[in-house]
Amino acid sequence: MLGPIAVPLPRRVADLNQPSVVATAIEQLRPDAVINCAGWTAVDDAEAAPTECHAINTLAVGEIAKACNNIDATLVQMSTDYVFGADKNRSNPFSETDTPGPLSVYGFSKLAGEEAATTANRHLVIRTSGLYSAGEAGIVRGRNFADTMLSLANDHDVLRVVGDQQCTPSYVPHVAKGVLELLMLGRRGIFHVVNNNSTTWHGFANELFRLAEKTNSVAKITTDEYPTAAERPLYSVLATEKFGSTTGSPLPDWKVGLREYVQARNAQNVGSGETKCTQYS
Numbered sequence: 001m002l003g004p005i006a007v008p009l010p011r012r013v014a015d016l017n018q019p020s021v022v023a024t025a026i027e028q029l030r031p032d033a034v035i036n037c038a039g040w041t042a043v044d045d046a047e048a049a050p051t052e053c054h055a056i057n058t059l060a061v062g063e064i065a066k067a068c069n070n071i072d073a074t075l076v077q078m079s080t081d082y083v084f085g086a087d088k089n090r091s092n093p094f095s096e097t098d099t100p101g102p103l104s105v106y107g108f109s110k111l112a113g114e115e116a117a118t119t120a121n122r123h124l125v126i127r128t129s130g131l132y133s134a135g136e137a138g139i140v141r142g143r144n145f146a147d148t149m150l151s152l153a154n155d156h157d158v159l160r161v162v163g164d165q166q167c168t169p170s171y172v173p174h175v176a177k178g179v180l181e182l183l184m185l186g187r188r189g190i191f192h193v194v195n196n197n198s199t200t201w202h203g204f205a206n207e208l209f210r211l212a213e214k215t216n217s218v219a220k221i222t223t224d225e226y227p228t229a230a231e232r233p234l235y236s237v238l239a240t241e242k243f244g245s246t247t248g249s250p251l252p253d254w255k256v257g258l259r260e261y262v263q264a265r266n267a268q269n270v271g272s273g274e275t276k277c278t279q280y281s
Protein backbone atom coordinates (compact mmCIF):
# COMPACT_ATOMS: atom_id res chain seq x y z
CA MET A 1 0.00 0.00 0.00
CA LEU A 2 2.86 2.38 0.77
CA GLY A 3 5.06 1.16 -2.06
CA PRO A 4 8.67 2.27 -2.17
CA ILE A 5 8.25 5.04 0.41
CA ALA A 6 8.11 2.36 3.14
CA VAL A 7 11.24 0.52 4.22
CA PRO A 8 10.52 -2.84 5.84
CA LEU A 9 12.75 -3.80 8.78
CA PRO A 10 12.60 -7.60 9.00
CA ARG A 11 13.62 -9.50 12.10
CA ARG A 12 17.04 -10.45 10.69
CA VAL A 13 18.10 -6.80 10.70
CA ALA A 14 15.88 -5.57 13.53
CA ASP A 15 15.34 -8.21 16.21
CA LEU A 16 13.21 -6.75 18.97
CA ASN A 17 15.11 -8.91 21.43
CA GLN A 18 18.00 -6.57 20.68
CA PRO A 19 16.20 -3.23 20.87
CA SER A 20 19.37 -1.17 20.68
CA VAL A 21 20.04 -2.69 17.23
CA VAL A 22 16.51 -1.77 16.16
CA ALA A 23 16.96 1.76 17.54
CA THR A 24 20.21 2.17 15.62
CA ALA A 25 18.59 0.95 12.41
CA ILE A 26 15.76 3.46 12.85
CA GLU A 27 18.11 6.33 13.61
CA GLN A 28 20.20 5.52 10.54
CA LEU A 29 17.15 5.41 8.26
CA ARG A 30 15.68 8.63 9.72
CA PRO A 31 12.08 8.00 8.57
CA ASP A 32 9.24 10.45 9.21
CA ALA A 33 7.29 7.68 10.90
CA VAL A 34 7.91 4.23 12.33
CA ILE A 35 4.98 1.81 12.10
CA ASN A 36 5.59 -0.97 14.59
CA CYS A 37 3.56 -3.98 13.43
CA ALA A 38 5.96 -6.46 14.99
CA GLY A 39 5.18 -8.12 18.26
CA TRP A 40 4.73 -11.31 20.24
CA THR A 41 1.31 -12.38 18.97
CA ALA A 42 1.17 -15.99 20.20
CA VAL A 43 -1.51 -15.26 22.76
CA ASP A 44 -1.58 -18.68 24.39
CA ASP A 45 2.18 -19.24 24.40
CA ALA A 46 2.61 -15.92 26.19
CA GLU A 47 1.00 -17.34 29.33
CA ALA A 48 4.09 -19.51 29.87
CA ALA A 49 6.56 -16.87 28.67
CA PRO A 50 5.52 -13.54 30.20
CA THR A 51 9.05 -12.15 30.38
CA GLU A 52 9.79 -12.88 26.73
CA CYS A 53 6.43 -11.48 25.65
CA HIS A 54 6.93 -8.33 27.74
CA ALA A 55 10.40 -7.81 26.26
CA ILE A 56 9.02 -7.63 22.74
CA ASN A 57 5.60 -6.06 23.27
CA THR A 58 6.61 -3.53 25.92
CA LEU A 59 10.32 -2.98 26.51
CA ALA A 60 11.26 -2.87 22.83
CA VAL A 61 8.47 -0.36 22.18
CA GLY A 62 10.02 1.98 24.76
CA GLU A 63 13.35 1.76 22.93
CA ILE A 64 11.68 2.42 19.57
CA ALA A 65 9.96 5.45 21.13
CA LYS A 66 13.34 6.81 22.26
CA ALA A 67 14.77 6.32 18.78
CA CYS A 68 11.75 8.15 17.31
CA ASN A 69 12.36 11.06 19.66
CA ASN A 70 16.02 11.21 18.64
CA ILE A 71 15.09 11.70 14.98
CA ASP A 72 11.78 13.53 15.53
CA ALA A 73 9.73 10.71 13.97
CA THR A 74 6.15 9.68 14.72
CA LEU A 75 5.70 6.26 16.30
CA VAL A 76 2.67 4.28 15.19
CA GLN A 77 2.18 1.38 17.59
CA MET A 78 -0.25 -1.41 16.75
CA SER A 79 -2.32 -2.57 19.70
CA THR A 80 -5.31 -4.74 20.35
CA ASP A 81 -8.87 -5.14 21.62
CA TYR A 82 -7.36 -7.63 24.11
CA VAL A 83 -6.44 -4.67 26.33
CA PHE A 84 -10.12 -5.06 27.31
CA GLY A 85 -12.08 -8.03 28.61
CA ALA A 86 -11.88 -7.83 32.38
CA ASP A 87 -15.29 -6.13 32.44
CA LYS A 88 -17.40 -9.29 32.09
CA ASN A 89 -20.71 -7.43 32.02
CA ARG A 90 -19.80 -5.21 29.10
CA SER A 91 -22.24 -5.11 26.20
CA ASN A 92 -21.55 -1.77 24.49
CA PRO A 93 -18.45 -0.87 22.46
CA PHE A 94 -15.32 0.34 24.25
CA SER A 95 -14.23 3.86 23.45
CA GLU A 96 -10.66 5.14 23.51
CA THR A 97 -11.31 6.77 26.89
CA ASP A 98 -12.60 3.61 28.60
CA THR A 99 -10.28 2.15 31.22
CA PRO A 100 -8.60 -0.97 29.85
CA GLY A 101 -8.60 -4.24 31.74
CA PRO A 102 -6.78 -7.13 30.04
CA LEU A 103 -7.26 -10.79 30.84
CA SER A 104 -4.07 -12.32 29.47
CA VAL A 105 -0.31 -11.92 29.57
CA TYR A 106 -0.50 -10.83 25.93
CA GLY A 107 -3.18 -8.23 26.73
CA PHE A 108 -1.18 -6.82 29.65
CA SER A 109 1.99 -6.68 27.54
CA LYS A 110 0.20 -4.80 24.76
CA LEU A 111 -1.35 -2.35 27.23
CA ALA A 112 2.08 -1.68 28.72
CA GLY A 113 3.33 -1.34 25.12
CA GLU A 114 0.75 1.40 24.55
CA GLU A 115 2.10 3.24 27.59
CA ALA A 116 5.65 2.79 26.31
CA ALA A 117 4.58 4.21 22.94
CA THR A 118 3.25 7.35 24.60
CA THR A 119 6.82 8.24 25.60
CA ALA A 120 7.34 9.11 21.94
CA ASN A 121 6.71 12.84 21.56
CA ARG A 122 4.60 12.07 18.48
CA HIS A 123 2.72 8.82 18.78
CA LEU A 124 -0.33 7.12 17.37
CA VAL A 125 -1.62 4.02 19.15
CA ILE A 126 -3.90 1.92 16.95
CA ARG A 127 -6.14 -0.65 18.61
CA THR A 128 -7.48 -3.19 16.15
CA SER A 129 -9.00 -6.66 16.26
CA GLY A 130 -9.13 -10.08 14.60
CA LEU A 131 -6.91 -9.22 11.64
CA TYR A 132 -7.10 -11.21 8.42
CA SER A 133 -6.14 -10.72 4.80
CA ALA A 134 -5.65 -12.75 1.67
CA GLY A 135 -2.02 -11.64 1.57
CA GLU A 136 -0.37 -11.35 -1.78
CA ALA A 137 0.32 -14.02 -4.35
CA GLY A 138 3.37 -16.00 -3.38
CA ILE A 139 3.25 -15.11 0.32
CA VAL A 140 2.68 -17.96 2.78
CA ARG A 141 -0.81 -17.91 4.23
CA GLY A 142 -2.70 -19.64 6.98
CA ARG A 143 -2.02 -17.51 10.01
CA ASN A 144 -5.42 -15.97 10.43
CA PHE A 145 -8.86 -17.22 11.37
CA ALA A 146 -10.38 -16.93 7.86
CA ASP A 147 -7.55 -18.84 6.20
CA THR A 148 -7.74 -21.50 8.90
CA MET A 149 -11.49 -21.98 8.50
CA LEU A 150 -11.18 -22.38 4.74
CA SER A 151 -8.33 -24.79 5.16
CA LEU A 152 -10.23 -26.88 7.73
CA ALA A 153 -13.28 -26.86 5.47
CA ASN A 154 -11.35 -29.03 3.02
CA ASP A 155 -11.31 -31.92 5.51
CA HIS A 156 -14.26 -31.38 7.85
CA ASP A 157 -17.96 -31.30 7.03
CA VAL A 158 -18.78 -29.74 10.37
CA LEU A 159 -16.65 -27.15 12.14
CA ARG A 160 -17.13 -26.26 15.79
CA VAL A 161 -16.58 -22.54 16.31
CA VAL A 162 -16.86 -20.36 19.40
CA GLY A 163 -20.02 -18.29 19.33
CA ASP A 164 -19.90 -16.30 22.55
CA GLN A 165 -16.99 -13.93 21.95
CA GLN A 166 -18.26 -10.69 20.44
CA CYS A 167 -15.67 -8.67 18.52
CA THR A 168 -14.97 -7.11 15.11
CA PRO A 169 -12.75 -9.19 12.84
CA SER A 170 -11.06 -6.62 10.63
CA TYR A 171 -9.70 -6.76 7.09
CA VAL A 172 -6.05 -5.70 6.97
CA PRO A 173 -6.26 -3.52 3.81
CA HIS A 174 -9.08 -1.50 5.41
CA VAL A 175 -7.18 -1.12 8.67
CA ALA A 176 -3.96 -0.19 6.87
CA LYS A 177 -5.77 2.51 4.88
CA GLY A 178 -7.30 3.84 8.11
CA VAL A 179 -3.92 3.98 9.83
CA LEU A 180 -2.40 5.88 6.91
CA GLU A 181 -5.28 8.36 6.89
CA LEU A 182 -4.67 9.14 10.56
CA LEU A 183 -0.93 9.41 9.98
CA MET A 184 -1.36 11.75 7.01
CA LEU A 185 -3.76 13.91 9.05
CA GLY A 186 -1.05 14.21 11.70
CA ARG A 187 -3.28 12.76 14.44
CA ARG A 188 -1.84 11.60 17.74
CA GLY A 189 -3.13 9.56 20.64
CA ILE A 190 -5.18 6.38 20.75
CA PHE A 191 -7.54 5.39 17.93
CA HIS A 192 -9.72 2.33 17.46
CA VAL A 193 -9.40 1.19 13.84
CA VAL A 194 -11.65 -1.77 13.08
CA ASN A 195 -14.33 -2.58 10.55
CA ASN A 196 -17.85 -1.46 11.40
CA ASN A 197 -20.28 -3.49 13.53
CA SER A 198 -19.48 -6.77 15.27
CA THR A 199 -20.00 -10.51 15.25
CA THR A 200 -18.75 -13.70 16.88
CA TRP A 201 -16.23 -16.13 15.42
CA HIS A 202 -19.21 -18.40 14.71
CA GLY A 203 -21.00 -15.60 12.85
CA PHE A 204 -17.82 -14.76 10.99
CA ALA A 205 -17.26 -18.36 9.90
CA ASN A 206 -20.86 -18.70 8.72
CA GLU A 207 -20.63 -15.56 6.60
CA LEU A 208 -17.24 -16.66 5.26
CA PHE A 209 -18.61 -20.01 4.11
CA ARG A 210 -21.65 -18.35 2.54
CA LEU A 211 -19.43 -15.96 0.58
CA ALA A 212 -16.97 -18.70 -0.37
CA GLU A 213 -19.85 -20.99 -1.38
CA LYS A 214 -18.84 -23.71 1.06
CA THR A 215 -21.48 -26.15 2.20
CA ASN A 216 -19.78 -27.06 5.50
CA SER A 217 -21.88 -26.47 8.58
CA VAL A 218 -20.67 -24.41 11.49
CA ALA A 219 -21.67 -25.64 14.95
CA LYS A 220 -21.77 -23.00 17.65
CA ILE A 221 -19.81 -23.84 20.80
CA THR A 222 -19.02 -21.86 23.93
CA THR A 223 -15.67 -20.55 25.08
CA ASP A 224 -15.79 -23.11 27.89
CA GLU A 225 -16.01 -25.88 25.30
CA TYR A 226 -12.80 -24.64 23.62
CA PRO A 227 -10.33 -24.15 26.48
CA THR A 228 -7.20 -22.15 25.73
CA ALA A 229 -4.19 -21.23 27.86
CA ALA A 230 -5.04 -17.54 27.65
CA GLU A 231 -8.46 -16.21 28.57
CA ARG A 232 -10.18 -14.31 25.72
CA PRO A 233 -12.61 -11.42 26.19
CA LEU A 234 -16.26 -12.36 25.81
CA TYR A 235 -16.86 -8.82 24.60
CA SER A 236 -14.16 -6.63 23.04
CA VAL A 237 -16.01 -4.58 20.45
CA LEU A 238 -14.22 -1.29 19.81
CA ALA A 239 -16.13 1.93 19.22
CA THR A 240 -14.99 3.77 16.10
CA GLU A 241 -16.77 7.13 16.41
CA LYS A 242 -13.45 8.91 17.05
CA PHE A 243 -11.95 7.45 13.88
CA GLY A 244 -15.09 8.23 11.85
CA SER A 245 -15.35 11.83 13.01
CA THR A 246 -11.61 12.39 12.50
CA THR A 247 -11.33 10.98 9.01
CA GLY A 248 -14.85 11.70 7.80
CA SER A 249 -15.76 8.08 7.17
CA PRO A 250 -15.72 4.91 9.28
CA LEU A 251 -14.27 1.71 7.91
CA PRO A 252 -16.75 -0.49 5.99
CA ASP A 253 -18.87 -3.13 7.72
CA TRP A 254 -16.97 -6.33 8.63
CA LYS A 255 -19.03 -8.23 6.03
CA VAL A 256 -17.67 -5.93 3.31
CA GLY A 257 -14.14 -6.71 4.45
CA LEU A 258 -14.88 -10.42 4.37
CA ARG A 259 -16.35 -10.18 0.89
CA GLU A 260 -13.24 -8.39 -0.36
CA TYR A 261 -11.08 -11.06 1.28
CA VAL A 262 -12.94 -13.85 -0.54
CA GLN A 263 -12.73 -11.94 -3.82
CA ALA A 264 -8.99 -11.41 -3.33
CA ARG A 265 -8.49 -15.12 -2.62
CA ASN A 266 -10.52 -16.08 -5.66
CA ALA A 267 -8.51 -13.67 -7.80
CA GLN A 268 -5.35 -15.37 -6.59
CA ASN A 269 -6.95 -18.77 -7.13
CA VAL A 270 -5.90 -19.88 -3.67
CA GLY A 271 -6.38 -23.59 -3.16
CA SER A 272 -5.74 -25.83 -0.20
CA GLY A 273 -2.39 -26.30 1.45
CA GLU A 274 -2.36 -23.46 3.96
CA THR A 275 -0.67 -24.12 7.24
CA LYS A 276 -2.90 -24.63 10.24
CA CYS A 277 -3.34 -21.71 12.61
CA THR A 278 -3.52 -22.33 16.34
CA GLN A 279 -3.30 -18.86 17.83
CA TYR A 280 -5.11 -15.63 17.22
CA SER A 281 -4.31 -12.25 18.61
Ligand SMILES: NC(=O)c1ccc[n+]([C@@H]2O[C@H](COP(=O)([O-])OP(=O)(O)OC[C@H]3O[C@@H](n4cnc5c(N)ncnc54)[C@H](OP(=O)(O)O)[C@@H]3O)[C@@H](O)[C@H]2O)c1
Pocket residue numbers: 010011014015016017036037038039040041042056078079080081110128129130131132143280281
Ligand atom coordinates in the same frame (compact mmCIF):
# COMPACT_ATOMS: atom_id res chain seq x y z
N1 LIG B 1 -3.67 -10.61 14.31
C1 LIG B 1 -4.65 -10.02 14.98
O1 LIG B 1 -5.78 -10.48 14.98
C2 LIG B 1 -4.37 -8.77 15.78
C3 LIG B 1 -5.41 -8.18 16.49
C4 LIG B 1 -5.17 -7.03 17.19
C5 LIG B 1 -3.93 -6.47 17.19
N2 LIG B 1 -2.91 -7.07 16.52
C6 LIG B 1 -1.59 -6.44 16.58
O2 LIG B 1 -1.21 -6.12 15.25
C7 LIG B 1 0.19 -6.29 15.09
C8 LIG B 1 0.44 -7.24 13.93
O3 LIG B 1 -0.19 -8.46 14.22
P1 LIG B 1 -0.08 -9.69 13.21
O4 LIG B 1 -1.23 -10.56 13.44
O5 LIG B 1 0.24 -9.18 11.85
O6 LIG B 1 1.18 -10.41 13.79
P2 LIG B 1 1.99 -11.62 13.16
O7 LIG B 1 1.41 -12.08 11.89
O8 LIG B 1 2.21 -12.59 14.26
O9 LIG B 1 3.36 -10.90 12.82
C9 LIG B 1 4.15 -10.43 13.84
C10 LIG B 1 5.41 -9.89 13.24
O10 LIG B 1 6.28 -9.56 14.31
C11 LIG B 1 7.55 -10.04 13.96
N3 LIG B 1 8.32 -10.34 15.14
C12 LIG B 1 8.02 -11.20 16.14
N4 LIG B 1 9.01 -11.24 17.02
C13 LIG B 1 9.98 -10.40 16.57
C14 LIG B 1 11.25 -10.01 17.02
N5 LIG B 1 11.77 -10.52 18.14
N6 LIG B 1 11.95 -9.12 16.31
C15 LIG B 1 11.47 -8.61 15.16
N7 LIG B 1 10.26 -8.93 14.65
C16 LIG B 1 9.53 -9.82 15.37
C17 LIG B 1 7.31 -11.30 13.16
O11 LIG B 1 8.44 -11.54 12.43
P3 LIG B 1 8.67 -12.98 11.73
O12 LIG B 1 7.85 -12.92 10.47
O13 LIG B 1 10.14 -12.99 11.48
O14 LIG B 1 8.20 -14.01 12.69
C18 LIG B 1 6.11 -10.90 12.33
O15 LIG B 1 6.50 -10.25 11.16
C19 LIG B 1 0.71 -6.78 16.42
O16 LIG B 1 1.15 -5.66 17.16
C20 LIG B 1 -0.52 -7.36 17.10
O17 LIG B 1 -0.41 -7.30 18.51
C21 LIG B 1 -3.11 -8.20 15.81
